[in-house]
Amino acid sequence: MGPVADADVVVIGGGPVGLATALYAVRAGLVPVLLEPRAAPIDKACGEGLMPGAVAALGRLGAPVTGRPFLGIRYVDGARSVEARFRGGPGLGVRRTELHAALAAAAERAGVEVVPRAMSALTQDPTGVRVDLDGAGPSSGVRSGPSASVRGRFVVAADGLHSPTRRLLGLDVPPRGVRRFGLRRHFRVGPWTDLVEVHWSPAGEAYVTPVADDEVGVALLGSGRGSWQDRLQDFPALRERLAGAEPTSTVLGAGPLRQRSRSRRAGRVVLVGDAGGYVDALTGEGLAVGLAQARAAATALAAGRPQLYPRAAARVSLPSAALTSGLLASTRTAPGRRAVLTAAHRAPWLFDQAVNALAHD
Ligand SMILES: Cc1cc2nc3c(=O)[nH]c(=O)nc-3n(C[C@H](O)[C@H](O)[C@H](O)COP(=O)(O)OP(=O)(O)OC[C@H]3O[C@@H](n4cnc5c(N)ncnc54)[C@H](O)[C@@H]3O)c2cc1C
Structure with a gap:
């Protein structure tokens, strides 16, 4: 690896939110350097539903x-279901590999320097942050090399x-409550x-997202840790739909889903996307919220005021976090799920409003 120039902003992680942050940073007149040890295009366990706000x-x-x-969106509980349609344009089911490739290509066009290394340590001083790089990142395929650092x-x-980063900064909040996990397959x-x-x-829940004219992605969410086959047994109607359909991807998993951070900032370091905390995949807004946070971070850093970021991030994250937490709590039991569906049937405008309020940026 050649020498890495110092940067205005070092972005740790080149998933969708890190790549978007680098793009917003360039637009704001900053020079970013992005660290990502995994080779593009990166796949990940995800429901792959991009809300209209994320598409825009x-x-x-x-x-x-x-x-x-x-x-x-349609929620289905046995024979009962309720649905709400977006008023301002569709969402998109997009394979993670396609999403990553599109963002990586845009970053390349914008001249973003991508370093195929993982961050291993951070040291802050009054004017910047030194980020030490690993010889090779987790499952990166990158050969070990001499250790190096980059400053931002x-x-x-x-x-x-x-x-x-959250762990190194001591921002991790110990998990509590039910631990939920996700699996995906196409x-x-x-x-x-x-x-x-x-x-x-x-x-738990099974999410079905159309990703092509002849392909759907299925994400299974819940507290069980069984195999794909075991967990699919809990959804007989879906199992029937998928009977005989050829799997087009391997099973990927993620979790525990709920992660919390004491703060989304420590000095000159700010946390965006899942790194700053995550409630659950139930409402499918991780990417829309993460992209909005990426924009907020670039704006705060371009102003030289990272302290502005946590409030801006909370503004774009709280509605979704509140709805997801509320929905999770109220649908944990069968009577709870019935009550939610009944309420949505009785007041469809309310359900419609909730879905549409969260669908747009
Ligand atoms: C089962 C499931 C279903 C979901 N469904 C949806 C959905 O339908 N719609 C939706 O919008 N969201 C959904 N989400 C949420 C969505 O997947 C996340 O919110 C989104 O991927 C967050 O992006 P990110 O860039 O913050 O993190 P990631 O995509 O996880 O990227 C983080 C990157 O950081 C890199 N990294 C890690 N450590 C280091 C290091 N030390 N140095 C450098 N780089 C490092 C990793 O290699 C990785 O590429 C779902 C999540 C799950 C688990």
């Missing part, structure tokens, strides 16, 4: 994606759910609806 943000960032449009006036940690089958379907069962 990607277009504005010069990273348009095609995917397959979906027009709203600021650092943005976009290193995901189990953020090593199947060669024509989508049977133009909505994202969320199936409820006593064991």
